[in-house]
Amino acid sequence: MSYLTPMLLTVGVSVGNSWYNSGGQSIDIKALLAGGIATGLLGLLNNIPGMASVTTGIAWVAFVAIMVGPVQHPSPLDNLSTIVGVK
Secondary structure, three states: OOOHHHHHHHHHHHHHHHHHHOOOOOOOHHHHHHHHHHHHHHHHHHOOOOOHHHHHHHHHHHHHHHHHOOOOOOOHHHHHHHHHOOO
C-alpha cells in the first residue's frame, strides 16, 4: 500500500473539518500547503530502499491523529457524530 492514500485522506479531512468549523465561509489554505509539503517529504523518504512500509505507517498514524486528536476544535469525529445525530 502507498503512503499517498492516507495522506490524501488526512489533508482532505483536515481541510473539510476546518471548512465545516468555519460555517462554510473559508477554506484553510495553510492546511493544504502543509499537507502538500508533508506528502512531498514522505515521497522523498519513500524512495529510500526499505522505507516504503515506514512512510505508509507514518501516513496512517497522521490520519488517525487528525481524526481523534484535538488538533482542531471540535475534532472531525465530534463533527461527524453531530452530523449523524449520535451525540
